[in-house]
Amino acid sequence: MKDNNTSTLRSIGRCIVLCGVVLSLVGCGGHYPADPEGTLNRVSGGTIRAGISHEPPWTDISSGENTEENPGGIEVELLEDYAESIDAEVEWQAGGEEQLVGLLAEQELDVVVGGLTDKSPWESDAAITTSYAESKGIAGSTDKQVMATQMGENAFMMSLEEFLLNENVDQQLPEEMRP
Amino acid sequence: MNSKPARHTNYFGQHDLPQEQQDALARAVRLEWISTVIRIFTVALIFSLAGSSQAMKASWIEDGLAFIPPIAFLIAVRYISRRPTPRHPYGFHRAIGVGHLVAAVALLTFGLYLFVESAMGLVTLEHPPIGMLEIFGVSVWAGWPMAVASVLVAIPSVILGRMKIKLAPVLHNKMLYADADMNKADWMTGLATGGGLLLVGAGFWWADATAAVIISIGIIRDGVRNLRGSLAGLIDARITTTDDNTPHPLLTELQEVLEEYDWVAEAGVRARDQGQVFHTEAFVVPRGQTLATLDELEEAREYCSDLDWKLHDLVIIPVSVLPEGFLFRDDDDANEE
Numbered sequence: 001m002k003d004n005n006t007s008t009l010r011s012i013g014r015c016i017v018l019c020g021v022v023l024s025l026v027g028c029g030g031h032y033p034a035d036p037e038g039t040l041n042r043v044s045g046g047t048i049r050a051g052i053s054h055e056p057p058w059t060d061i062s063s064g065e066n067t068e069e070n071p072g073g074i075e076v077e078l079l080e081d082y083a084e085s086i087d088a089e090v091e092w093q094a095g096g097e098e099q100l101v102g103l104l105a106e107q108e109l110d111v112v113v114g115g116l117t118d119k120s121p122w123e124s125d126a127a128i129t130t131s132y133a134e135s136k137g138i139a140g141s142t143d144k145q146v147m148a149t150q151m152g153e154n155a156f157m158m159s160l161e162e163f164l165l166n167e168n169v170d171q172q173l174p175e176e177m178r179p
Numbered sequence: 180m181n182s183k184p185a186r187h188t189n190y191f192g193q194h195d196l197p198q199e200q201q202d203a204l205a206r207a208v209r210l211e212w213i214s215t216v217i218r219i220f221t222v223a224l225i226f227s228l229a230g231s232s233q234a235m236k237a238s239w240i241e242d243g244l245a246f247i248p249p250i251a252f253l254i255a256v257r258y259i260s261r262r263p264t265p266r267h268p269y270g271f272h273r274a275i276g277v278g279h280l281v282a283a284v285a286l287l288t289f290g291l292y293l294f295v296e297s298a299m300g301l302v303t304l305e306h307p308p309i310g311m312l313e314i315f316g317v318s319v320w321a322g323w324p325m326a327v328a329s330v331l332v333a334i335p336s337v338i339l340g341r342m343k344i345k346l347a348p349v350l351h352n353k354m355l356y357a358d359a360d361m362n363k364a365d366w367m368t369g370l371a372t373g374g375g376l377l378l379v380g381a382g383f384w385w386a387d388a389t390a391a392v393i394i395s396i397g398i399i400r401d402g403v404r405n406l407r408g409s410l411a412g413l414i415d416a417r418i419t420t421t422d423d424n425t426p427h428p429l430l431t432e433l434q435e436v437l438e439e440y441d442w443v444a445e446a447g448v449r450a451r452d453q454g455q456v457f458h459t460e461a462f463v464v465p466r467g468q469t470l471a472t473l474d475e476l477e478e479a480r481e482y483c484s485d486l487d488w489k490l491h492d493l494v495i496i497p498v499s500v501l502p503e504g505f506l507f508r509d510d511d512d513a514n515e516e
Binding site for chain 2 (some may be wrong): 032033034035036037127128129130149150151152153154157158161162165
């Protein structure tokens with residue numbers, strides 16, 4: 001029993017040391033949570049590489065004046081506003097969802113939009129953001145809108161999520177799209 | 180078929196348990212109920228925090244599997260209190276052994292699952308995404324509440340584990356011992372999970388999976404140890420103390436007690452663990468090769484079986500020489516195992 005207690009105490013001591021190390025790392029790391037690949041630092045004042053898959057009204061690359069290089073839609077506007085908030089440009093690349101998520105996993109893209117919901121099957125290949133709006137989906141279900149970012153780039157994901165939540169997209173949706 | 184099973188708790192197979200064991204059993208049952216109820220809340224808590232994060236999924240699967248030992252214990256306890264029936268003349272004590280086996284397999288399965296899952300994550304360089312979480316309208320990085328929750332849910336486990344582990348030797352219940360031992364180790368799991376999450380936040384994507392690998396190795400070791408222990412009981416290994424470390428002292432004690440009778444020349448004992456109680460066969464060679472009287476045999480049997488509540492199922496077999504095929508000296512087993 002006594003041995004047990006000393007080893008318990010020693011382990012608790014080790015944990016306190018570990019916590020100290022973590023906190024000091026947090027102190028000098030800049031962002032917490034941090035990006036293992038430094039995405040947020042790279043895109044701030046630079047370029048966000050965004051993948052876009054056609055899914056009106058969220059994303060639109062073909063109707064009216066919208067093109068692949070200069071798309072429109074609710075999510076396109078959101079992402080461009082976000083880019084502006086961190087002094088960045090958005091470089092669009094259109095494609096199918098699977099291809100875009102593949103590029104995201106290869107770290108060729110920073111974010112993918114295309115009317116994704118939290119039911120997205122890409123959960124194991126991409127980091128799905130927290131939902132920033134609820135909308136009426138097919139057959140009257142309630143969809144939770146999300147975007148996809150690179151796995152583990154937590155500072156960038158947090159920064160994007162924070163921006164999206166502050167936009168209160170729910171209230172800006174047209175009446176017929178609300179749940 | 181007139182032997183309907185009795186089910187009041189102070190009954191235990193064929194005999195009443197001593198007061199101390201009755202109290203311990205009632206307390207153990209209460210603690211396992213509390214464990215189960217607390218688990219329901221912790222699983223709900225972890226599940227609600229897990230969200231889309233892969234990292235927390237293992238955690239609530241673990242909590243799910245942790246339901247198995249307490250529930251297996253509670254079911255087994257219902258069986259062991261039954262009276263032996265014509266179909267089950269030895270009683271239902273082995274239910275404990277079966278429950279122990281079930282719990283061990285659950286533990287091992289989880290350990291292996293967690294190991295493979297986390298090791299794969301490390302090999303494929305999977306960076307765990309942990310984003311934002313809205314709790315009551317406040318947005319925070321999900322890593323904070325996850326880390327706090329993983330430490331918090333360990334606290335009741337550790338306290339309950341410490342309470343249970345004191346009861347296990349009193350009841351000679353290896354299943355309860357295993358469950359308590361696991362609970363006691365939960366604080367390590369909690370701190371490792373929490374620390375791993377905080378390190379992920381600091382940009383060390385491998386920290387969470389590494390913590391999980393370390394935890395899983397501990398769980399696999401527990402699982403293997405319990406599997407060996409429960410199987411040893413089920414295939415009638417020699418009786419041991421509750422922690423499986425040493426041969427049970429009752430073996431030698433019984434032999435000495437029998438050899439003190441003046442009509443006994445030599446005695447040998449073999450016993451198997453039925454879960455909480457032993458099934459004991461004592462061989463005696465009467466002095467001068469004359470058969471002991473029935474009175475002497477009966478008196479000795481009753482005296483021996485009253486030595487300890489675990490010895491109630493005891494038979495004495497008079498023989499002319501100790502049967503070598505059934506009995507082994509202590510020094511025989513050094514080369515085995």
